[in-house]
Amino acid sequence: MPAPVVHIDQLSIAFGGHQVLRDFTFTLNPGQTIAVVGESGSGKSVAALMAMGLLDKRAEIKAGAAQLFSEDLLSFSSEKWSDLRGNEVAMVFQDPMTALHPSIRIGRQMEEVLERHTDLNRADREQAVIEALREVEISDPESSSKKYPHEMSGGQRQRVVIAMAMLMKPKLIIADEPTTALDKAVEGTILALLNKLVRESGAALWLISHDLEVVAEVADEVVVLFRGETVETGPAKQVFTAPKHPYTKGLLGCRPPKEGRPFPLPVLDDFLNDTVPSKQADLVAPTAAEEVMTITGLRIGFERRSGFRKTKQWVINGIDVHLNRGETLGLIGPSGSGKSSIGRAIVGLNSFESTAFSYTGDASKIQFIFQDPFSALNGSKRIGWMLDSVLKRHQPELSPLERSKEAQALLEEVGLTAADLNKRPKAFSGGQRQRIGIARALAAAPEVLICDESVSALDVSVQSQVLNVLNGIKKNRGLSMIFISHDPDVIRYMCDRIMELNPLD
């Protein structure tokens, strides 16, 4: 039995007095792939960053021991770390759009690794870079190495990040959510590629993910973390198919199912308290087709400047969109397909052209729910003020007292309480903020809700709660909804009718 690559024993890490990881024990052997799974705040990235020596200075190791290649890594000097990183241990990051330097050619960025860790001359380095790009199946590696990151797609960039990590044939590769930021269609191929390269090189892979389903394919073992504590470990297949801990069950059970549209979806608390409801009634599409909105010949384009000339590049070129009362229309497609542009055009955030646009109500009755709950709310305003200002604008007939009652009712409708009116966004979690965003949209008494990737930034367990809120208000208020997402499962579950969009070239 060879010595383990990483061995962590009873490790506890805290940030400013707040424990983020408790009694974490973990052993990774050569050639093995272990996935650490958990939601945000579970501490899953903290241990990995520590094993790269990249942990934030403010983090305190409270207890425990950690070894890298059988040496006590907590005592490594920064010089030693610098020699190891990129060489013996390498990392693949989550977001390929931001993980590469924006103004250095990718070939040059990769060469830096070789410059630092080998004595190769320039020609040999360039050759090795091209070879590595070929390994990750980048077409025309010679010319690709001269590109800047912004000239490549997300999937290509992630291949570059993987190639860069593999350059020195490291013994340990840490991949932190390597496919989360990618389109669903690209996700599988990137993970398979990473898995293949790691297996070929005999390295150990430490995979970090929030999605048990995705990692179950490639990992040998899985460690499930919940609020800093290890709740379940075991062979990947077994944990995925027969989870033991309620949290693991919840993680799998909160996802929209592959078939059927039960409402409400079970939420995490149902699993933790063992109150998972049995068979629920399915959501059904409205039977009567009463049109609320019709757009024909919709065209959306962006101006591109090239020198003094301006050309229009179309992302949507002549499609028809119509929406019935009480219906949820799904828009799905990869990035660049223009699905978000349609939603933004309808509320007037994008300019567009159309041969005909008819909408039965007035424009203020179309409301928008944004993707990122953290940037969509003004951090300096209280929730009550936000709702009140919308009510004042859209329901001017209400008296101040009626408005405050209405604001309270809105918060209760989305599952928050009257006490939350006096708080600012900082006091809320991502899922709660998204509910506030929904309440704000509802304050305009809308007829149509446009949800643009409104649950994409949320953890699985929170996502199901927000989906339930959306379906609940839709049912109670008889709203129509345009639901935009890149996630096929969510779209299938939520929508009565689906439009699939593909990027135009």
Next chain:
Amino acid sequence: MIRFALQKLGQALFTLWGVATLVFFLFTIVPGDSAQMMLGKREDPAALAAVRAKYGLDKPIAVQYANYLKRISPIGWPNDQHGIFKAPDLGESFQRQGQQVTSLIGQTFPNTALLAAAAIGFALLVGGALGAWVSYRPDSFWDKALLTFSSLGMSLPSFFTAVLFAWVFAYLLGPWTGLNLTGSLYSVDDYSGERYLNLKNLILPALTLGIRPVGVILQLTRNSLLQVGAMDFIRTARAKGLRERTVFFRHLLPVASNPIITTVSGWFASLLAGAVFVEIIFGWNGMGKLLVEALNTRDLPITMGCVLVIAALFVVLTTLVDVLYAVLDPRIRAEFF
């Protein structure tokens, strides 16, 4: 890249023409008769007419405008004896009879440029280095101390620091520092009457002018470095095992320097326009002093000339900075191809 530079050049020329036109019309409609101003207090209709005829002031405004453009243009008119390029002619001073404005500006501008460059150079070196140093120690004692001091430095007006510095370093500490209370770049020897270079006279005015940009650059550098330093690609650079020196100079600084370039170039341009207070207090023979004196004596050609030179400098500097952005960031370049 060449196309980008050419496009920027075209924009710059257009802006310059606009500025020249604006300056012309502002100064022609300004109350007061230029011809009368040239004559001073004399009431002599014949002399007035002669001056009008000499300077073309009796011609229609369109002709005056054309003549003006012809005079100030650095490119010669066709059929002109000057050739393709010529020195712009900014006219003759009203008050300093017979002196060409171009030569007056030519005498004072290098002094101002040297002073501005020394002040900004000092600010960039000190502010940049300290800013970078504390960006590696956020929220430490030194970080807080330097932030406090730089805020203090930023809030000191230069006419106050000028007097303070002159008093402390040249008067109180004068015997030790050997610095003069006032003095320009060239001094005239009392006995032989020879002009000689006196570089130490640069120190106090440059420090005075540099003290505020030091504070601004320090805070800007620190904040920009911290902001960029938290970005994913910097973590990637560290994850590659690169030494901190490489991470800083190759990955962090080029991206973080964008706001610093903007501020420094803007500040530099406004210093080139003349640091009036400092030049007057230290008796520095610069363009700011020239401009203020011209304004006091209603010497229109000098005022116009200075305004044109200052505007041209701003345009040239911002154009250079725009090109520099494109050199540093391929994404800006990409927008133009």
